[in-house]
Amino acid sequence: MTANTLQSERIHHYLRPKKSFPNVWCAGCGNGIVMGALIRAIDHLGLDKDKVVVVSGIGCSSRMPVYLDFNTLHTTHGRALAFATGVKLAKPNLKVIVITGDGDALAIGGNHFIHACRRNIDITTILIDNKIYGMTGGQFAPTTPEGKIATTAPYGNYEKQFDPVQLAIGSGASYVARGTVYHVAPLERMIIGGIQKKGFALIDTISNCHTYYGRFNKEGDAVAMINDIRKQAVSVKAAATMSEDKLIGKFLTGVIHETDATEFCDEYQAMCERVLAKGGK
């Protein structure tokens, strides 16, 4: 099924409507769009709900697992990937998906992020990248562009910006993509690709925080911000034919990097088998 045809009752099959709703997100937040894309991706792949584990850290985006009818682990700030690594190595037959934000994954969780990429462990990470700390009220994040206003950057942010895609590629992840909350069907396909990929997959998902980022920086409401995201996004394919000048102020979308590196749990298993074959020597 595709984005438009998955009926609402099918969506409800993956939600926990009784206890956890209404959700905590602001009206117009991109988090719900990503959640919808994730559900449709999982439905498309026909994954067994009992075998899916969704792990998250702390922040607006990290509240998502609470609403989802899988095995869900809502952990501590920045640590989702470390918890997820424990789950995956303990039971490699489980599908492990991590939901995280830019502050969660790249600031407090930066160390865990690069090492999960380096191990190339089979975890699909959806990083909802809204360039600000939403839950704590609008502080600057490692992804906040220079010059932008946040409550802890009242005169404009003077720190450099992290690029999670380059960070993941440099750290060894085998599937690195960037999507947006405007381009929903491609986002869904990237999530499907990430889950199917044996190895660490990052889907950096550009999203909107109109409540803080948009308001502080006069970028308008949710619709205006998502429209800006649309204008700034250039697919990898289109970018190949564009001059460098034309790419200023734009960001690339699509599957940016894919390799067939060996996966951590497979390597561990292979090592165990070698050790046992030698009689435990």
Added chain:
Amino acid sequence: MNSKNSKARLLQGNEACMLGALYAGVEFFGGYPITPSTEIAEGMAREMPKRGGKFIQMEDEIASMASIIGASNAGCKSMTATSGPGFSLMQENLGYAYMTETPCVVINVQRGGPSTGLPTKVGQSDTMQARWGTHGDYTSITVAPSSVEGCFYETVRAFNLAERFLTPVIVLLDEVMAHMREMMVVPEEGEIEVFKRHRPDVPREWYRHFEITPSLVSPMASFGQGYRYNVSGLTHDQDGFPTAKPKEIVDKLNKLRRKIERYSDEIIKLRTEKMEDAHIAVFSYGIVARTAFQAVKMARERRIKVGAIQPLTIWPFPDEQLRDMLKNVRKVIVAELNMGQLVHEIRRVAPRHTEVIPLQRYDGNVMTPSEIFDKIREVVK
């Protein structure tokens, strides 16, 4: 040499902990190198692959603690081992394990502190951290052996307590215990009880992961088993969903405390020596208990009516047991390798007529029997 002695092995404390964990059926070890605990991780790296177990060296101790909680929720008996600085880093996720009632074992081989302190020297200055190390209200179980053999048995017991009460259990060692070597006979399989958490068998829709049952300890499902539940460090209701309702908050916090308090008789373990007629007692744990027992022997040879008390369970603190033991004791010497931690607990529980006398050493060395003996002679006057 008889057959029993032929099975005796010369082991160090860290090795005995590792063998104890394997005996208890550990399935997952996540750790980070730190002196003086590293031999435990090294042993696990060698042994786990041969036994179908999982070993991972994480990027730091925060991640180590996170990984074992993840693995435990996936159904594995899990553990880590560390020392002071690493134990500090683990406090964040230790709190998560208490809150989410996740069984796991954390071995802390104590060295001198604060900060990097004395990496290769002995200390007992994490005693209070083992009880109060992470933020918030919770109750900890902490055990502390005083011999190589004890390292083995207390590690097995730590796993049993963790699985029984669905909580982290801390094993407090110290640098000397971890590295000293003694002979011990590793018990045969089946010789001592090994407990594994109860799994639910109710229909899926009846299962509540954090149910407050009359026993306060409910069966625990694992990820992948078919019971899809939410685990959160946010204060949660019995289904695991975040709550801000005063009654649900109080019910949760009471459960964390009461499930330990109610079973404290089952958890608390003490060893005593010559306490029957003692007017003076020496209270100590870990390596100091070893020297204290020797000091008591020396004093008894001089007809001083002194006895020794050693808690093998430090937390929960054995309040009732000590009140009873100190009934006829005029003076209790509290000997520890820190600037005074358990002495405050003894002051809290000691009867009015019992004088509490601290004896502390914190120069990175073990308190000797003669130091304790001298103190006994001083207070007997």
